[in-house]
Amino acid sequence: MxxxxxxxxxxxxxxxxxxxxxxxxxxxxxxxxxxxxxxxxxxxxxxxxxxxxxxxxxxxxxxxxxxxxxxxxxxxxxxxxxxxxxxxxxxxxxxxxxxxxGQKPAPGTVNDAALAEAGRKLYEDGNEESGVPACVGCHQPAGEGNPRYPRLAGQHQAYTSLEMQDFKTGVRANDKGKVMRAVADRMTEAEIYAVAEYLAGL
Ligand code: HEC
Ligand code: HEC
Structure with a gap:
Protein backbone atom coordinates (compact mmCIF):
# COMPACT_ATOMS: atom_id res chain seq x y z
CA MET A 1 0.00 0.00 0.00
CA GLY A 102 -4.71 22.01 -25.72
CA GLN A 103 -2.96 18.62 -25.53
CA LYS A 104 -1.16 17.17 -28.56
CA PRO A 105 -3.17 14.27 -30.04
CA ALA A 106 -1.23 11.03 -30.53
CA PRO A 107 -1.86 9.23 -33.84
CA GLY A 108 -3.90 6.01 -33.90
CA THR A 109 -3.02 2.75 -35.65
CA VAL A 110 -4.60 1.24 -38.78
CA ASN A 111 -4.63 -2.56 -38.62
CA ASP A 112 -6.38 -3.30 -41.92
CA ALA A 113 -5.49 -1.09 -44.89
CA ALA A 114 -8.24 -2.46 -47.19
CA LEU A 115 -10.90 -1.84 -44.56
CA ALA A 116 -9.56 1.69 -44.00
CA GLU A 117 -9.77 2.36 -47.76
CA ALA A 118 -13.44 1.35 -47.77
CA GLY A 119 -13.91 3.67 -44.81
CA ARG A 120 -12.22 6.54 -46.62
CA LYS A 121 -14.71 6.28 -49.49
CA LEU A 122 -17.63 6.39 -47.09
CA TYR A 123 -16.11 9.27 -45.12
CA GLU A 124 -15.53 11.37 -48.22
CA ASP A 125 -18.49 10.38 -50.45
CA GLY A 126 -21.10 8.80 -48.19
CA ASN A 127 -23.35 6.05 -49.59
CA GLU A 128 -25.70 7.47 -52.19
CA GLU A 129 -27.82 4.31 -52.36
CA SER A 130 -28.66 4.10 -48.67
CA GLY A 131 -28.50 7.84 -48.08
CA VAL A 132 -25.51 7.94 -45.67
CA PRO A 133 -24.15 11.50 -45.99
CA ALA A 134 -20.43 12.13 -46.36
CA CYS A 135 -18.86 12.68 -42.96
CA VAL A 136 -16.28 15.07 -44.35
CA GLY A 137 -18.69 18.01 -44.70
CA CYS A 138 -19.12 18.26 -40.95
CA HIS A 139 -16.06 16.56 -39.44
CA GLN A 140 -13.62 18.18 -41.97
CA PRO A 141 -11.13 16.66 -44.45
CA ALA A 142 -8.54 15.54 -41.91
CA GLY A 143 -11.14 14.60 -39.28
CA GLU A 144 -10.03 17.55 -37.18
CA GLY A 145 -13.54 18.93 -36.63
CA ASN A 146 -14.25 22.56 -35.82
CA PRO A 147 -16.06 24.39 -33.01
CA ARG A 148 -19.38 22.94 -34.23
CA TYR A 149 -18.27 19.34 -34.94
CA PRO A 150 -16.01 17.05 -32.94
CA ARG A 151 -12.58 15.84 -33.92
CA LEU A 152 -12.60 12.14 -34.95
CA ALA A 153 -9.01 11.79 -36.22
CA GLY A 154 -6.77 9.24 -34.50
CA GLN A 155 -9.56 7.95 -32.26
CA HIS A 156 -9.57 4.29 -31.13
CA GLN A 157 -11.58 2.04 -33.51
CA ALA A 158 -13.44 0.38 -30.63
CA TYR A 159 -14.63 3.69 -29.19
CA THR A 160 -15.73 5.14 -32.56
CA SER A 161 -17.64 1.93 -33.43
CA LEU A 162 -19.31 1.87 -30.04
CA GLU A 163 -20.52 5.46 -30.36
CA MET A 164 -21.91 4.76 -33.86
CA GLN A 165 -23.75 1.68 -32.53
CA ASP A 166 -25.08 3.75 -29.62
CA PHE A 167 -26.32 6.48 -31.98
CA LYS A 168 -27.92 3.75 -34.13
CA THR A 169 -29.79 2.15 -31.23
CA GLY A 170 -30.53 5.50 -29.56
CA VAL A 171 -28.57 4.65 -26.38
CA ARG A 172 -26.74 7.90 -27.17
CA ALA A 173 -29.29 10.56 -28.02
CA ASN A 174 -27.59 13.84 -27.08
CA ASP A 175 -26.95 14.94 -30.69
CA LYS A 176 -28.89 18.08 -31.51
CA GLY A 177 -31.41 17.65 -34.32
CA LYS A 178 -30.77 13.86 -34.29
CA VAL A 179 -27.93 14.54 -36.73
CA MET A 180 -25.78 11.55 -35.77
CA ARG A 181 -28.70 9.22 -35.08
CA ALA A 182 -29.94 9.81 -38.65
CA VAL A 183 -26.44 9.15 -40.04
CA ALA A 184 -25.83 5.98 -38.01
CA ASP A 185 -29.32 4.63 -38.65
CA ARG A 186 -28.52 4.29 -42.36
CA MET A 187 -25.17 2.60 -41.84
CA THR A 188 -24.46 -1.14 -41.87
CA GLU A 189 -22.21 -2.75 -39.25
CA ALA A 190 -19.58 -3.25 -41.96
CA GLU A 191 -19.65 0.45 -42.83
CA ILE A 192 -19.28 1.40 -39.16
CA TYR A 193 -16.18 -0.77 -38.75
CA ALA A 194 -14.70 0.51 -42.02
CA VAL A 195 -15.10 4.19 -41.18
CA ALA A 196 -13.76 3.61 -37.63
CA GLU A 197 -10.68 1.93 -39.13
CA TYR A 198 -10.13 4.87 -41.49
CA LEU A 199 -10.53 7.45 -38.72
CA ALA A 200 -7.92 5.75 -36.53
CA GLY A 201 -5.34 6.50 -39.22
CA LEU A 202 -6.23 10.16 -39.77
C1 HEC B 1 -24.47 17.20 -40.50
C2 HEC B 1 -23.22 17.09 -39.77
C3 HEC B 1 -22.66 15.71 -39.49
C4 HEC B 1 -22.44 14.68 -40.38
C5 HEC B 1 -22.75 14.63 -41.88
C6 HEC B 1 -21.77 13.63 -39.62
N1 HEC B 1 -21.63 14.01 -38.31
FE1 HEC B 1 -20.79 12.93 -36.82
N2 HEC B 1 -21.29 14.35 -35.43
C7 HEC B 1 -21.94 15.53 -35.73
C8 HEC B 1 -22.21 16.25 -34.50
C9 HEC B 1 -22.93 17.59 -34.35
C10 HEC B 1 -21.69 15.45 -33.45
C11 HEC B 1 -21.71 15.77 -31.94
C12 HEC B 1 -23.00 15.26 -31.31
C13 HEC B 1 -23.08 15.59 -29.84
O1 HEC B 1 -23.24 16.76 -29.51
O2 HEC B 1 -22.95 14.68 -29.01
C14 HEC B 1 -21.12 14.27 -34.08
C15 HEC B 1 -20.51 13.24 -33.37
C16 HEC B 1 -19.93 12.13 -33.98
C17 HEC B 1 -19.24 11.08 -33.26
C18 HEC B 1 -18.99 11.00 -31.76
C19 HEC B 1 -17.62 11.52 -31.44
C20 HEC B 1 -17.17 11.24 -30.02
O3 HEC B 1 -16.04 11.63 -29.69
O4 HEC B 1 -17.91 10.64 -29.25
C21 HEC B 1 -18.80 10.17 -34.19
C22 HEC B 1 -18.01 8.90 -33.95
C23 HEC B 1 -19.23 10.65 -35.48
N3 HEC B 1 -19.90 11.84 -35.32
C24 HEC B 1 -18.98 10.00 -36.68
C25 HEC B 1 -19.50 10.40 -37.93
C26 HEC B 1 -19.35 9.62 -39.14
C27 HEC B 1 -18.56 8.34 -39.25
C28 HEC B 1 -20.04 10.29 -40.12
C29 HEC B 1 -20.24 9.89 -41.58
C30 HEC B 1 -20.73 8.56 -41.86
C31 HEC B 1 -20.60 11.49 -39.52
N4 HEC B 1 -20.24 11.52 -38.18
C32 HEC B 1 -21.35 12.44 -40.17
C33 HEC B 1 -22.28 15.98 -36.99
C34 HEC B 1 -22.19 15.26 -38.18
C1 HEC C 1 -12.99 4.82 -15.13
C2 HEC C 1 -12.57 5.36 -16.40
C3 HEC C 1 -12.81 6.84 -16.66
C4 HEC C 1 -12.47 7.92 -15.87
C5 HEC C 1 -11.80 7.89 -14.50
C6 HEC C 1 -12.83 9.10 -16.62
N1 HEC C 1 -13.39 8.75 -17.82
FE1 HEC C 1 -14.10 10.02 -19.23
N2 HEC C 1 -14.77 8.43 -20.32
C7 HEC C 1 -14.67 7.10 -19.97
C8 HEC C 1 -15.44 6.29 -20.92
C9 HEC C 1 -15.59 4.78 -20.90
C10 HEC C 1 -16.03 7.19 -21.83
C11 HEC C 1 -16.99 6.88 -22.99
C12 HEC C 1 -18.39 6.80 -22.38
C13 HEC C 1 -19.52 6.85 -23.37
O1 HEC C 1 -19.58 6.02 -24.27
O2 HEC C 1 -20.36 7.77 -23.22
C14 HEC C 1 -15.58 8.52 -21.43
C15 HEC C 1 -15.93 9.69 -22.10
C16 HEC C 1 -15.50 10.95 -21.77
C17 HEC C 1 -15.78 12.15 -22.54
C18 HEC C 1 -16.52 12.21 -23.87
C19 HEC C 1 -15.51 12.06 -24.99
C20 HEC C 1 -16.09 12.10 -26.37
O3 HEC C 1 -15.30 11.98 -27.32
O4 HEC C 1 -17.30 12.25 -26.52
C21 HEC C 1 -15.21 13.20 -21.87
C22 HEC C 1 -15.23 14.65 -22.29
C23 HEC C 1 -14.58 12.66 -20.68
N3 HEC C 1 -14.76 11.30 -20.65
C24 HEC C 1 -13.91 13.42 -19.74
C25 HEC C 1 -13.43 12.92 -18.53
C26 HEC C 1 -12.90 13.75 -17.48
C27 HEC C 1 -12.75 15.25 -17.55
C28 HEC C 1 -12.55 12.91 -16.45
C29 HEC C 1 -12.02 13.27 -15.10
C30 HEC C 1 -12.80 14.23 -14.34
C31 HEC C 1 -12.87 11.55 -16.90
N4 HEC C 1 -13.41 11.60 -18.15
C32 HEC C 1 -12.64 10.39 -16.17
C33 HEC C 1 -13.93 6.62 -18.91
C34 HEC C 1 -13.42 7.37 -17.88
Whole structure:
Protein backbone atom coordinates (compact mmCIF):
# COMPACT_ATOMS: atom_id res chain seq x y z
CA MET A 1 0.00 0.00 0.00
CA UNK A 2 2.75 2.44 1.00
CA UNK A 3 4.69 1.74 -2.18
CA UNK A 4 1.61 2.20 -4.33
CA UNK A 5 0.66 5.47 -2.66
CA UNK A 6 4.22 6.73 -3.01
CA UNK A 7 4.32 5.90 -6.68
CA UNK A 8 1.09 7.68 -7.29
CA UNK A 9 2.38 10.75 -5.49
CA UNK A 10 5.55 10.78 -7.61
CA UNK A 11 3.50 10.31 -10.79
CA UNK A 12 1.38 13.30 -9.81
CA UNK A 13 4.47 15.44 -9.29
CA UNK A 14 5.87 14.51 -12.70
CA UNK A 15 2.61 15.14 -14.47
CA UNK A 16 2.11 18.35 -12.53
CA UNK A 17 5.45 19.75 -13.65
CA UNK A 18 4.66 18.99 -17.30
CA UNK A 19 1.31 20.71 -17.45
CA UNK A 20 2.23 23.59 -15.21
CA UNK A 21 4.78 24.57 -17.81
CA UNK A 22 2.26 24.25 -20.64
CA UNK A 23 -0.82 25.75 -18.98
CA UNK A 24 0.11 28.01 -16.08
CA UNK A 25 -3.47 29.17 -15.50
CA UNK A 26 -4.96 25.76 -14.68
CA UNK A 27 -7.16 26.13 -11.60
CA UNK A 28 -6.29 23.99 -8.56
CA UNK A 29 -9.42 21.85 -8.60
CA UNK A 30 -9.14 21.23 -12.36
CA UNK A 31 -5.50 20.23 -11.94
CA UNK A 32 -6.44 17.84 -9.14
CA UNK A 33 -9.16 16.21 -11.26
CA UNK A 34 -6.84 15.82 -14.26
CA UNK A 35 -3.99 14.28 -12.27
CA UNK A 36 -5.90 12.15 -9.77
CA UNK A 37 -9.18 11.16 -11.49
CA UNK A 38 -9.25 11.52 -15.28
CA UNK A 39 -5.68 10.30 -15.83
CA UNK A 40 -6.64 6.79 -14.68
CA UNK A 41 -8.55 6.23 -17.93
CA UNK A 42 -7.76 9.08 -20.32
CA UNK A 43 -4.04 9.38 -19.38
CA UNK A 44 -2.42 12.57 -18.11
CA UNK A 45 -2.18 14.08 -21.62
CA UNK A 46 -5.60 12.86 -22.81
CA UNK A 47 -4.13 10.20 -25.10
CA UNK A 48 -5.88 7.16 -23.64
CA UNK A 49 -4.27 3.84 -24.53
CA UNK A 50 -7.31 1.67 -23.74
CA UNK A 51 -9.51 1.27 -26.86
CA UNK A 52 -12.78 1.70 -24.97
CA UNK A 53 -11.67 4.98 -23.36
CA UNK A 54 -11.79 7.88 -25.83
CA UNK A 55 -8.77 10.02 -26.56
CA UNK A 56 -9.51 13.60 -25.48
CA UNK A 57 -6.24 15.24 -26.59
CA UNK A 58 -6.75 17.87 -29.28
CA UNK A 59 -10.54 17.46 -29.16
CA UNK A 60 -12.55 20.62 -29.83
CA UNK A 61 -13.06 22.54 -26.56
CA UNK A 62 -16.70 23.37 -27.39
CA UNK A 63 -17.50 19.70 -27.95
CA UNK A 64 -15.78 18.64 -24.70
CA UNK A 65 -17.75 21.25 -22.76
CA UNK A 66 -21.02 20.04 -24.26
CA UNK A 67 -20.26 16.38 -23.47
CA UNK A 68 -19.30 17.10 -19.85
CA UNK A 69 -22.47 19.15 -19.41
CA UNK A 70 -24.52 16.34 -21.03
CA UNK A 71 -23.03 13.71 -18.68
CA UNK A 72 -23.84 15.95 -15.69
CA UNK A 73 -27.49 16.45 -16.70
CA UNK A 74 -27.84 12.78 -17.72
CA UNK A 75 -28.52 13.67 -21.35
CA UNK A 76 -25.65 11.36 -22.23
CA UNK A 77 -26.04 8.49 -19.78
CA UNK A 78 -22.98 6.31 -19.11
CA UNK A 79 -22.25 4.01 -16.17
CA UNK A 80 -18.48 4.52 -16.28
CA UNK A 81 -18.52 8.32 -16.50
CA UNK A 82 -21.42 8.84 -14.04
CA UNK A 83 -19.47 8.42 -10.76
CA UNK A 84 -16.60 10.45 -12.22
CA UNK A 85 -18.83 13.28 -13.26
CA UNK A 86 -20.35 13.43 -9.78
CA UNK A 87 -16.98 14.81 -8.63
CA UNK A 88 -16.95 17.68 -11.15
CA UNK A 89 -18.35 21.08 -10.28
CA UNK A 90 -20.02 22.95 -13.18
CA UNK A 91 -17.32 25.62 -12.80
CA UNK A 92 -14.62 23.04 -13.67
CA UNK A 93 -16.03 22.23 -17.11
CA UNK A 94 -14.40 25.07 -19.04
CA UNK A 95 -10.98 24.43 -17.51
CA UNK A 96 -11.12 20.68 -18.12
CA UNK A 97 -12.20 21.16 -21.75
CA UNK A 98 -9.49 23.76 -22.39
CA UNK A 99 -6.84 21.51 -20.85
CA UNK A 100 -7.61 18.48 -23.06
CA UNK A 101 -8.22 20.60 -26.18
CA GLY A 102 -4.71 22.01 -25.72
CA GLN A 103 -2.96 18.62 -25.53
CA LYS A 104 -1.16 17.17 -28.56
CA PRO A 105 -3.17 14.27 -30.04
CA ALA A 106 -1.23 11.03 -30.53
CA PRO A 107 -1.86 9.23 -33.84
CA GLY A 108 -3.90 6.01 -33.90
CA THR A 109 -3.02 2.75 -35.65
CA VAL A 110 -4.60 1.24 -38.78
CA ASN A 111 -4.63 -2.56 -38.62
CA ASP A 112 -6.38 -3.30 -41.92
CA ALA A 113 -5.49 -1.09 -44.89
CA ALA A 114 -8.24 -2.46 -47.19
CA LEU A 115 -10.90 -1.84 -44.56
CA ALA A 116 -9.56 1.69 -44.00
CA GLU A 117 -9.77 2.36 -47.76
CA ALA A 118 -13.44 1.35 -47.77
CA GLY A 119 -13.91 3.67 -44.81
CA ARG A 120 -12.22 6.54 -46.62
CA LYS A 121 -14.71 6.28 -49.49
CA LEU A 122 -17.63 6.39 -47.09
CA TYR A 123 -16.11 9.27 -45.12
CA GLU A 124 -15.53 11.37 -48.22
CA ASP A 125 -18.49 10.38 -50.45
CA GLY A 126 -21.10 8.80 -48.19
CA ASN A 127 -23.35 6.05 -49.59
CA GLU A 128 -25.70 7.47 -52.19
CA GLU A 129 -27.82 4.31 -52.36
CA SER A 130 -28.66 4.10 -48.67
CA GLY A 131 -28.50 7.84 -48.08
CA VAL A 132 -25.51 7.94 -45.67
CA PRO A 133 -24.15 11.50 -45.99
CA ALA A 134 -20.43 12.13 -46.36
CA CYS A 135 -18.86 12.68 -42.96
CA VAL A 136 -16.28 15.07 -44.35
CA GLY A 137 -18.69 18.01 -44.70
CA CYS A 138 -19.12 18.26 -40.95
CA HIS A 139 -16.06 16.56 -39.44
CA GLN A 140 -13.62 18.18 -41.97
CA PRO A 141 -11.13 16.66 -44.45
CA ALA A 142 -8.54 15.54 -41.91
CA GLY A 143 -11.14 14.60 -39.28
CA GLU A 144 -10.03 17.55 -37.18
CA GLY A 145 -13.54 18.93 -36.63
CA ASN A 146 -14.25 22.56 -35.82
CA PRO A 147 -16.06 24.39 -33.01
CA ARG A 148 -19.38 22.94 -34.23
CA TYR A 149 -18.27 19.34 -34.94
CA PRO A 150 -16.01 17.05 -32.94
CA ARG A 151 -12.58 15.84 -33.92
CA LEU A 152 -12.60 12.14 -34.95
CA ALA A 153 -9.01 11.79 -36.22
CA GLY A 154 -6.77 9.24 -34.50
CA GLN A 155 -9.56 7.95 -32.26
CA HIS A 156 -9.57 4.29 -31.13
CA GLN A 157 -11.58 2.04 -33.51
CA ALA A 158 -13.44 0.38 -30.63
CA TYR A 159 -14.63 3.69 -29.19
CA THR A 160 -15.73 5.14 -32.56
CA SER A 161 -17.64 1.93 -33.43
CA LEU A 162 -19.31 1.87 -30.04
CA GLU A 163 -20.52 5.46 -30.36
CA MET A 164 -21.91 4.76 -33.86
CA GLN A 165 -23.75 1.68 -32.53
CA ASP A 166 -25.08 3.75 -29.62
CA PHE A 167 -26.32 6.48 -31.98
CA LYS A 168 -27.92 3.75 -34.13
CA THR A 169 -29.79 2.15 -31.23
CA GLY A 170 -30.53 5.50 -29.56
CA VAL A 171 -28.57 4.65 -26.38
CA ARG A 172 -26.74 7.90 -27.17
CA ALA A 173 -29.29 10.56 -28.02
CA ASN A 174 -27.59 13.84 -27.08
CA ASP A 175 -26.95 14.94 -30.69
CA LYS A 176 -28.89 18.08 -31.51
CA GLY A 177 -31.41 17.65 -34.32
CA LYS A 178 -30.77 13.86 -34.29
CA VAL A 179 -27.93 14.54 -36.73
CA MET A 180 -25.78 11.55 -35.77
CA ARG A 181 -28.70 9.22 -35.08
CA ALA A 182 -29.94 9.81 -38.65
CA VAL A 183 -26.44 9.15 -40.04
CA ALA A 184 -25.83 5.98 -38.01
CA ASP A 185 -29.32 4.63 -38.65
CA ARG A 186 -28.52 4.29 -42.36
CA MET A 187 -25.17 2.60 -41.84
CA THR A 188 -24.46 -1.14 -41.87
CA GLU A 189 -22.21 -2.75 -39.25
CA ALA A 190 -19.58 -3.25 -41.96
CA GLU A 191 -19.65 0.45 -42.83
CA ILE A 192 -19.28 1.40 -39.16
CA TYR A 193 -16.18 -0.77 -38.75
CA ALA A 194 -14.70 0.51 -42.02
CA VAL A 195 -15.10 4.19 -41.18
CA ALA A 196 -13.76 3.61 -37.63
CA GLU A 197 -10.68 1.93 -39.13
CA TYR A 198 -10.13 4.87 -41.49
CA LEU A 199 -10.53 7.45 -38.72
CA ALA A 200 -7.92 5.75 -36.53
CA GLY A 201 -5.34 6.50 -39.22
CA LEU A 202 -6.23 10.16 -39.77
C1 HEC B 1 -12.99 4.82 -15.13
C2 HEC B 1 -12.57 5.36 -16.40
C3 HEC B 1 -12.81 6.84 -16.66
C4 HEC B 1 -12.47 7.92 -15.87
C5 HEC B 1 -11.80 7.89 -14.50
C6 HEC B 1 -12.83 9.10 -16.62
N1 HEC B 1 -13.39 8.75 -17.82
FE1 HEC B 1 -14.10 10.02 -19.23
N2 HEC B 1 -14.77 8.43 -20.32
C7 HEC B 1 -14.67 7.10 -19.97
C8 HEC B 1 -15.44 6.29 -20.92
C9 HEC B 1 -15.59 4.78 -20.90
C10 HEC B 1 -16.03 7.19 -21.83
C11 HEC B 1 -16.99 6.88 -22.99
C12 HEC B 1 -18.39 6.80 -22.38
C13 HEC B 1 -19.52 6.85 -23.37
O1 HEC B 1 -19.58 6.02 -24.27
O2 HEC B 1 -20.36 7.77 -23.22
C14 HEC B 1 -15.58 8.52 -21.43
C15 HEC B 1 -15.93 9.69 -22.10
C16 HEC B 1 -15.50 10.95 -21.77
C17 HEC B 1 -15.78 12.15 -22.54
C18 HEC B 1 -16.52 12.21 -23.87
C19 HEC B 1 -15.51 12.06 -24.99
C20 HEC B 1 -16.09 12.10 -26.37
O3 HEC B 1 -15.30 11.98 -27.32
O4 HEC B 1 -17.30 12.25 -26.52
C21 HEC B 1 -15.21 13.20 -21.87
C22 HEC B 1 -15.23 14.65 -22.29
C23 HEC B 1 -14.58 12.66 -20.68
N3 HEC B 1 -14.76 11.30 -20.65
C24 HEC B 1 -13.91 13.42 -19.74
C25 HEC B 1 -13.43 12.92 -18.53
C26 HEC B 1 -12.90 13.75 -17.48
C27 HEC B 1 -12.75 15.25 -17.55
C28 HEC B 1 -12.55 12.91 -16.45
C29 HEC B 1 -12.02 13.27 -15.10
C30 HEC B 1 -12.80 14.23 -14.34
C31 HEC B 1 -12.87 11.55 -16.90
N4 HEC B 1 -13.41 11.60 -18.15
C32 HEC B 1 -12.64 10.39 -16.17
C33 HEC B 1 -13.93 6.62 -18.91
C34 HEC B 1 -13.42 7.37 -17.88
C1 HEC C 1 -24.47 17.20 -40.50
C2 HEC C 1 -23.22 17.09 -39.77
C3 HEC C 1 -22.66 15.71 -39.49
C4 HEC C 1 -22.44 14.68 -40.38
C5 HEC C 1 -22.75 14.63 -41.88
C6 HEC C 1 -21.77 13.63 -39.62
N1 HEC C 1 -21.63 14.01 -38.31
FE1 HEC C 1 -20.79 12.93 -36.82
N2 HEC C 1 -21.29 14.35 -35.43
C7 HEC C 1 -21.94 15.53 -35.73
C8 HEC C 1 -22.21 16.25 -34.50
C9 HEC C 1 -22.93 17.59 -34.35
C10 HEC C 1 -21.69 15.45 -33.45
C11 HEC C 1 -21.71 15.77 -31.94
C12 HEC C 1 -23.00 15.26 -31.31
C13 HEC C 1 -23.08 15.59 -29.84
O1 HEC C 1 -23.24 16.76 -29.51
O2 HEC C 1 -22.95 14.68 -29.01
C14 HEC C 1 -21.12 14.27 -34.08
C15 HEC C 1 -20.51 13.24 -33.37
C16 HEC C 1 -19.93 12.13 -33.98
C17 HEC C 1 -19.24 11.08 -33.26
C18 HEC C 1 -18.99 11.00 -31.76
C19 HEC C 1 -17.62 11.52 -31.44
C20 HEC C 1 -17.17 11.24 -30.02
O3 HEC C 1 -16.04 11.63 -29.69
O4 HEC C 1 -17.91 10.64 -29.25
C21 HEC C 1 -18.80 10.17 -34.19
C22 HEC C 1 -18.01 8.90 -33.95
C23 HEC C 1 -19.23 10.65 -35.48
N3 HEC C 1 -19.90 11.84 -35.32
C24 HEC C 1 -18.98 10.00 -36.68
C25 HEC C 1 -19.50 10.40 -37.93
C26 HEC C 1 -19.35 9.62 -39.14
C27 HEC C 1 -18.56 8.34 -39.25
C28 HEC C 1 -20.04 10.29 -40.12
C29 HEC C 1 -20.24 9.89 -41.58
C30 HEC C 1 -20.73 8.56 -41.86
C31 HEC C 1 -20.60 11.49 -39.52
N4 HEC C 1 -20.24 11.52 -38.18
C32 HEC C 1 -21.35 12.44 -40.17
C33 HEC C 1 -22.28 15.98 -36.99
C34 HEC C 1 -22.19 15.26 -38.18
Missing amino acids: RVRAGRRFLACLGVGAAWMAATPALADDVATLVTTVCNACHMSDGNSVVPMFPKLAGQQAEYLEKQLADYITGKRPNDVMAPVIAQIKPGDIKGLAAFYA
